[in-house]
Amino acid sequence: MVDAAAQPLLLSLLASGFGVAFLHAVLPTHWLPFVLVGRAQRWNASMTIAAVVAAGLAHIASTAVVGGLIAMAGLALEGWVAGLLPWLSAALLFAFGLFYLVRAAIRRPVLAGGPQVHAPEPGVSDRTAFLGLVAMMAISPGEVLLPFYLSSAEQGLGALTALTVAFAAGTVLGMSLFTVLARAGASILRLERWARFEGAVLGVALIAVGLLVATRVH
Incomplete structure (x- = not known):
C-alpha cells in the first residue's frame, strides 16, 4: 500500500511516465x-x-520484467545503505536525461531510428507478419522507461503495477495515434522528422523527474 505522504510523488511519476512513454512512441x-x-x-x-x-503491450511487458529486476536490485542495495535508493534513482534519471540530450545534439536522426525496416515480401502469412511485429517490439525493452521503476521501488508492488499500466497506456496510445495518422495520409506531414526532437524532449523530461525525486528526499 502506498504511504499517503508519498502519493504526490507517485502521482507525479505516473503522469511523467505516461508522458515519456507517449513521447517515446514518436520514434518511427x-x-x-x-x-x-x-x-x-x-x-x-x-x-x-x-x-x-499487441506489440505495444509486449514492448511494455519486457520493459516491466527488466524494470522489476532493477527495482529488486535497488531495494536489496537499499537494505545495505539506508537512504541511498532515492538518490540513486535521481542520479540515474539525470544520467539518462543527459545522455539523451547529448545524443540529440551530436547525432543526426535516422528515419527509422535504427536499422531500416522493410515490409515483408508478398507471400508472408498474416500470422507470420503479425508475430514478427510483436517479437520486434518484445525483444527491445524501453530503456528510457527503466529509471522510473527504480524511482518507484520503495512504493511497493502496487506502485510498480500502476507505473506499468501508465507506460502501457502512453505507449499504446502514442503508437496507435501515429500509425492511424500515417495510414490516413498524414505521412505527407513527414511525421518522422519530429523524431529529431525526441531525444531532447525525453532528456529534459527525465532530468525534470530526477529533480522531482531529488527534492523529495529527506
Whole structure:
C-alpha cells in the first residue's frame, strides 16, 4: 500500500511516465513498421491497430520484467545503505536525461531510428507478419522507461503495477495515434522528422523527474 505522504510523488511519476512513454512512441520504429507491413499484407485498419496494441503491450511487458529486476536490485542495495535508493534513482534519471540530450545534439536522426525496416515480401502469412511485429517490439525493452521503476521501488508492488499500466497506456496510445495518422495520409506531414526532437524532449523530461525525486528526499 502506498504511504499517503508519498502519493504526490507517485502521482507525479505516473503522469511523467505516461508522458515519456507517449513521447517515446514518436520514434518511427514504433509506428512505421506497422504502416509498411499493413500495406504489404493489405490489412484493414482494425488488423493493423490490433498488431500495434499487441506489440505495444509486449514492448511494455519486457520493459516491466527488466524494470522489476532493477527495482529488486535497488531495494536489496537499499537494505545495505539506508537512504541511498532515492538518490540513486535521481542520479540515474539525470544520467539518462543527459545522455539523451547529448545524443540529440551530436547525432543526426535516422528515419527509422535504427536499422531500416522493410515490409515483408508478398507471400508472408498474416500470422507470420503479425508475430514478427510483436517479437520486434518484445525483444527491445524501453530503456528510457527503466529509471522510473527504480524511482518507484520503495512504493511497493502496487506502485510498480500502476507505473506499468501508465507506460502501457502512453505507449499504446502514442503508437496507435501515429500509425492511424500515417495510414490516413498524414505521412505527407513527414511525421518522422519530429523524431529529431525526441531525444531532447525525453532528456529534459527525465532530468525534470530526477529533480522531482531529488527534492523529495529527506
